[in-house]
Amino acid sequence: MIDLRVVRNDPDRLRTAQQRRGASESVVDELIVADRSRRDTIADFERLRAEQRRLGKEIASASGGARDELLRQTKALAAQVKRAEAAQAGAESRLRDLAATVPNLASDEAPEGGEDDFRVLVETGSPRDFAAEGFEPRDHVELGRRLGAIDVERGAKTSGARFYYLTGVGALLELALVQLAMERALGWGFTPMIPPALVKPRAMEGTGFLGQAAADVYRVEQDDLYLVGTSEVALAAYHSDETLDAESLPRRYAAFSPCYRREAGSYGKDTRGIFRVHWFDKVEMFSYTSLEQSYDEHERLLGWEREWLDQLELPYRVIDVATGDLGLAAVRKFDCEAWLPSQGRYREVSSTSNCTQFQARRLDVRVRGTRGNEPAATLNATLMASTRTIVALLENHQDRDGSVRVPAALQPYLQGRAVLEPTA
C-alpha cells in the first residue's frame, strides 16, 4: 500500500506517478475524498464515544432517580455511537479498497513506458557464434531429451501443458544448482530458508499479488489458501506484525521453494519446452532494510545476481524495467536476461525489485529506529530459477554432439562431471 500521507500532502506527486505508470489519475481525487471522509467519521465517533464513557462512569457511581435519568440520556447516545462506528468502518474500508488499487510510486530513475521501453544497463559475455563453430545450436527441449534430462511429454500426460519431469541428470542438475546457490547465499550472509508454498490470503494480498496479478495465482478454494508464485510471498510475511530493531537490518533470507503460476494470458507464448511453466523451483533472495538502505541494497542484490550468472559462464544483459512493467509493488526493477541461442535473443532469468515500504505497510513490518517506528523496506531478487537456468545452461554450453559442458563452479555438485553426455 502507498503512504496515504502523500494523498494528503502532495497529491500532485501521486498524480504524476500514476501518469508515469500509465495508471488512472482520477483515483487520486477519489482517494482525497475517501481520506477526508474517513477522518471526519473518526472524529464523529471519537467525540460520541468520549461522551458515552463519561456518562457510563457517572452511572457507575450514581443511584436512584439520578441514575435513571442518566440511563435515559445514555440510551439515546448508544444508538448514535453505533451509527458513528458503522460510518467509520465503512469509510475506512472504502479508503482501504481504493488505496489497494494504487501501485507504488515508481522511481524517477526508472525509464518511462511499457514492456518494450526498458533501458539496457550492461551486457556481459558475448553470445557464441555457432555458425563460426560450424553447427546449428539445438534448443533445450532437444538437448534435454538427448541427455535424458527433461521429459515434457510425460509432464503433459500427468499434469497437462506447461508441466515437465526433470529426469536423471536433469534432476541432479537442479539439485546441484540449488546446492550451489544456497552455499553462495550463505557466504553472502543470507539465512537459508525453506518456507511454506501455501499461504493465507493476507500474505498474498500484502505482497501485492491479489490485485492485477490475481489471475495468475492458484487458489485452493476448499481451505482458502494460495499457492505462491514466488517465495517472496512467504518471506515478506515472515516478519509480518513484527517490529524489527534498526540495528538488526538488513536482514537477508535466501529461500528454496516451488513456485506455481497459472500463466493466464500467456497462451501461445513460449509454448515449447520448459521456459514458461506452471511450476518450477527457485532460490530467492529477500532483504528487509530501512527505506534509506533499500536503494543500496537493491544494487547489492543485482550484484549478487550477476555474480551468480558470471559463475555459470552465461552471456547476459541487465535491463532497467520501465515504469509500466513494474508490477504493483516495485519502485524499480532490474531484470537479468541470459542469451538463448535457440531464440537468438536475451530472455529473463532473474529479476530484482525494490518494493520500498509498500509490502511492509500492508503486512505491518516495522522498524524501531531513532525516529520511532516506521514501515520497513522489502526487496526481492531471484538467485536461481531452476527451469530457466537449466534452459540457459544447456543451450549456451552445448557442443555439436549434443553434450553439454558443466561450468567449473558447478562440477563439485555434479559428482565432478565436466560434461553431460547424451544417453541416446
Added chain:
RNA sequence: GGAGGUGUCGCCUAGUCCGGUUGAUGGCGCCCGCCUGCUAAGCGGGUUGAGGGUUGUCCCCUCUCGCGGGUUCAAAUCCCGCCACCUCCGCCA
C-alpha cells in the same frame, strides 16, 4: 476429523465464575536518577502498541486483554463464530 484445555500491554502473571473508580495487578527484564573505590545489591521513578488533535515532545481524545460479531447505558469479564497453541483419540506420510 473427534474430545478437553489455554490465549491479558517484551517475558511471566492477577483479574473472567458474580459486567461498572480496570483508561488492566504484581514480578522479571529494560530505561532514567540516587547511593557507592569499581561491579553487584539497595532506594525512587518510568516502561503495551496504534491512530488522531495541538504540531505549544506538555497535555488531551479514540482504539487495543488471540481475531471478528452480538447482548448491554456499560464487556478482559456474558453469548456466538473463527484462529493459534497444548493434551488425548482417530487417520495418514
